[in-house]
Amino acid sequence: xxxxxxxxxxxxxxxxxxxxxxxxxxxNYFCWGCGxxxxxxxxxxxxxxxxxxxxxxxxYKDVRDIDEQGRVWYPISLNIPxxxxxxxxxxxxxxxxxxxxxxxxxxxxxxxEPKYKGLTFKSDPKSLQSFGKDFIEACDYxxxx
Ligand SMILES: [Zn+2]
Numbered sequence: 001x002x003x004x005x006x007x008x009x010x011x012x013x014x015x016x017x018x019x020x021x022x023x024x025x026x027x028n029y030f031c032w033g034c035g036x037x038x039x040x041x042x043x044x045x046x047x048x049x050x051x052x053x054x055x056x057x058x059x060y061k062d063v064r065d066i067d068e069q070g071r072v073w074y075p076i077s078l079n080i081p082x083x084x085x086x087x088x089x090x091x092x093x094x095x096x097x098x099x100x101x102x103x104x105x106x107x108x109x110x111x112x113e114p115k116y117k118g119l120t121f122k123s124d125p126k127s128l129q130s131f132g133k134d135f136i137e138a139c140d141y142x143x144x145x
């Protein structure tokens with residue numbers, strides 16, 4: 001990642017939004033400040049949100065946000081196979097916080113189990129931690145940086 005791709009976040013206004021082109025006129029937005037993402041294709045009437053939201057947790061749909069340009073923002077969910085997962089957590093959309101969970105290596109025995117087929121790591125429930133509104137702290141916890 002290079003810093004020259006960082007710009008002002010159209011959603012939260014911070015200067016830590018990672019902006020990368022999808023094509024000549026459209027960009028992708030990934031904000032380290034608010035932990036939300038979108039792209040210039042994700043606008044009402046131009047994008048199949050129904051299909052997209054099928055895979056999302058209810059909470060992610062509840063907290064979606066629309067900016068002045070009509071782009072729909074969703075919380076980021078990071079899943080790094082050999083490090084862990086960062087996700088938005090909470091019981092209601094009014095009370096959300098970032099959580100992270102690390103992975104641990106599978107034992108030789110576990111590697112034989114069908115549910116772990118082809119995997120080297122599994123989530124370690126004991127490592128679950130919450131970080132309030134601090135998305136970057138949660139990413140740092142799983143060793144992203
Ligand atoms: Zn932001």
